[in-house]
Amino acid sequence: MDRAAARREDAGWLRAAWERENTRVLPLAGGRTRVSEGPDGWRLALVRPRDCPPGGTRYFLGTDGTGAAYFAYATGRLPAPPTGTARVAALGDGDCPLGDRDHGMLVHATALENWHRNHGRCPGCGDPTTVEGGGHVRRCAACGVEHHPRTDPAVLMLITDAGDRCLLGSRTRWPAHQYSVPAGYVEPGETAEAAVRREAAEEAGVAIGAVRCVETEAHPFPGSLMLGYEADAVSSDARADGSEMAAVRWFTRDALARAVRTGDVALPDRRYLARRLVERWYGGPLDPAPESAGAPWTE
Structure with a gap:
């Protein structure tokens, strides 16, 4: 298109x-x-x-x-x-x-x-706005301001240590067996790379060295742009913050494959960037055994 x-x-x-x-x-x-x-x-x-x-x-x-x-x-x-x-x-x-x-x-x-x-009303003066630009603009007739659709950038990071283990976490609002990569929104005045380092430190207590953006994904829930990174941990020290993350764990490839196969770990649905980052590191699909497979989940 x-x-x-x-x-x-x-x-x-x-x-x-x-x-x-x-x-x-x-x-x-x-x-x-x-x-x-x-x-x-x-x-x-x-x-x-x-x-x-x-x-x-x-x-x-x-x-x-x-x-x-x-x-x-x-x-x-x-x-x-x-x-x-x-x-x-x-x-x-x-x-x-x-x-x-x-x-x-x-x-x-x-x-x-x-x-x-x-966004039916102008955030500046409160008057109704009208649709223009083929649906990509709203204009306020009272103050003349154009308003454009908002996109909120968020970072997801596949963190690995010197032993090439990946770090996954389970959020406090999730069932204990659901794991994914750390993630968070980019704050005002912050670069995406700085957000990777900040979120890794806040959620998992991990200091990050080199970072590499590998894939992005439009995520309109309601208007985010997901930026997928690979990040190198400076050390293997990791701890869940207890607020966002209930648990964080380092996984070797064999350990993660075994945990997914048995149903001890459930990853996000394959349609989403978080799952693709994990499988990119793993080198192929990670699927549970048929008898342990549950319903797919999204963040």
């Missing part, structure tokens, strides 16, 4: 695109939409503009390689699905994984819907 940002300010083009027969729309209602299962897997159940109920708000998502336009449409109720079997699902629904294009569209649309739902 080409986000075609230059088209967002062209109101005439957007109006014309909405009327075209080849335009497709992703309806959203409270973070949920319809998906359909076909021979190639799950896909978004896109509709035509004329199938959308009145009273919603549309956001321009971009164009595909043929030039067809795509919109999201935030509405109080989802329109009837196109012909074929369809079900209602949300972005985090693991029962119907989407392909890259559809997942990217849903991430984009969900982030915009979340932002618009909570």
